[in-house]
Amino acid sequence: MNQGFSIPKFQLPGFVARIGEKLPQWPHAVALTTALNAAVKLKLLPEDSLAAMEGKTFVVQVYDTGGQAAFTYRGGFFRPLFNPAGSPDLAFRANLSAFLQVATRQEDPDTLFFNRELSIEGDTELGLVVKNMLDAIDLTQLKLSLPQLPRLPINLPFSQR
Amino acid sequence: MDRSSLPDLVCPAGSLPALKAAVDNGADAVYLGYKNDTNARNFAGLNFDPKAMADGVRYAHGKGCEVLMAINTFPQPGRTADWRAAVDGAVELGVDAIILADVGLLDYARNRHPQQRLHLSVQGSATSYEAINFAHREFGVQRAVLPRVLTLAQVEHVIRNTPVEIEVFGFGSLCVMNEGRCWLSSYATGESPNTVGACSPAKYVKWDKTPAAPGRPGQMETRLNGILIDRFADDEPAGYPTLCKGRFEVQGETYYALEEPTSLNVLEILPEIIKIGVKAIKVEGRQRSPAYVTQVTRTLRAALDALANDSERFHVKPTWQAELAKVSEGNQATLGAYNRPWR
Numbered sequence A: 001m002n003q004g005f006s007i008p009k010f011q012l013p014g015f016v017a018r019i020g021e022k023l024p025q026w027p028h029a030v031a032l033t034t035a036l037n038a039a040v041k042l043k044l045l046p047e048d049s050l051a052a053m054e055g056k057t058f059v060v061q062v063y064d065t066g067g068q069a070a071f072t073y074r075g076g077f078f079r080p081l082f083n084p085a086g087s088p089d090l091a092f093r094a095n096l097s098a099f100l101q102v103a104t105r106q107e108d109p110d111t112l113f114f115n116r117e118l119s120i121e122g123d124t125e126l127g128l129v130v131k132n133m134l135d136a137i138d139l140t141q142l143k144l145s146l147p148q149l150p151r152l153p154i155n156l157p158f159s160q161r
Numbered sequence B: 001m002d003r004s005s006l007p008d009l010v011c012p013a014g015s016l017p018a019l020k021a022a023v024d025n026g027a028d029a030v031y032l033g034y035k036n037d038t039n040a041r042n043f044a045g046l047n048f049d050p051k052a053m054a055d056g057v058r059y060a061h062g063k064g065c066e067v068l069m070a071i072n073t074f075p076q077p078g079r080t081a082d083w084r085a086a087v088d089g090a091v092e093l094g095v096d097a098i099i100l101a102d103v104g105l106l107d108y109a110r111n112r113h114p115q116q117r118l119h120l121s122v123q124g125s126a127t128s129y130e131a132i133n134f135a136h137r138e139f140g141v142q143r144a145v146l147p148r149v150l151t152l153a154q155v156e157h158v159i160r161n162t163p164v165e166i167e168v169f170g171f172g173s174l175c176v177m178n179e180g181r182c183w184l185s186s187y188a189t190g191e192s193p194n195t196v197g198a199c200s201p202a203k204y205v206k207w208d209k210t211p212a213a214p215g216r217p218g219q220m221e222t223r224l225n226g227i228l229i230d231r232f233a234d235d236e237p238a239g240y241p242t243l244c245k246g247r248f249e250v251q252g253e254t255y256y257a258l259e260e261p262t263s264l265n266v267l268e269i270l271p272e273i274i275k276i277g278v279k280a281i282k283v284e285g286r287q288r289s290p291a292y293v294t295q296v297t298r299t300l301r302a303a304l305d306a307l308a309n310d311s312e313r314f315h316v317k318p319t320w321q322a323e324l325a326k327v328s329e330g331n332q333a334t335l336g337a338y339n340r341p342w343r
């Protein structure tokens, strides 16, 4: 997946987050859960990991875009949570660059966690399940099944930190 | 030096993508385990189910890479059958070797599958050539993985006195306490690598963060079953939540009383390791992601190939060190026991 380009570590300017926080948050959750449900449908996510996620609530927060997605997994589907109550069972928080580096398998989440660039809060075992589940997705399979997978922007128009 | 005299590069695979990453980036062998407590990296969501296992073996063999199956925990009372079934399954899959620690299981494998190649796991804790030769004589063990407690001179001494191939650790997080004999995890949680296949299992781990300024990581505390293991300042690199890597108050001073969170990195002594006749170099980290496996395998492959091309003029490239430093736990590397002056 990581062919010939690499995502630098960067941080978006503060005003992006200040604007982002004011925008409605549910579109992120809808986009994320749609993608996850596609992966479930393609049987890319192992059954035992999904079973461990049943009924749990998750938050993915991108610091520098001010974006946040809350969702749960119930009855075979990932579902967005529009009014998440209380603290989630598991929260991943990081800047956009860190999430992109993890998503493209350019960096190991453990590396980012040790370097304090990725924060994992809540149920540690659940965190490990999710991390290992994402690691276990064979991207070559995903590419075969989804030939139209959107390419990531190669030239990111942000300054490198 | 030609490539065939290089030691094998043995890389970790906790998932199918990690296995492919190792194979594609130049591993000579990969090691893996089942999704259960028969292996010492029994982490939630990690490892191979039967289908992924079969796919993985096929992929590796298709590209000329060996597959080593780790069944390196100790059978628990009343459940010996599970471990034996794991051994039978590995033989059926056609793995190139099975890595075992328990003498009962070694005995079983030897008698049941006399043709199967067996390796002695680091969890078997054989640090002397007498112990290794015993495993060779009794169970036909053909390779032993040495615990990370010996100096280079001691490793050489072992090699000179045994017909068994010797494998050493080349890179990865350090588990220092006489592998296979550490009680720290059991002390805190009642569970240990030998019994459940994981040190400091995640269900006992709690990372507590104090709210930080925007864009800052903030202070973080690690607790293992309630025991405070470490407290990291804002932006300070963190380590694995194991007792051995905690900071404790000892006689009024707080410091890493057992071991600092570091990674072993043998790049600097690679020529010596080869000279003394080490047969295989192992990379730790089945719990890590495909990205880690890619980075470490690629780097060690480049270093080994550079040595094969021109051992006289071998020098460690700064880019290799940078690549390895990035993925290191605690962001620092050490030669571990290999260059320790004391024994």
Ligand code: SF4
Pocket (backbone or CB within 6 Å): B174, B175, B176, B177, B182, B183, B184, B185, B193, B199, B200, B242, B243, B244, B245
């Ligand atoms: S506590 Fe440390 S030394 Fe002991 S088994 Fe765990 S990682 Fe290894």
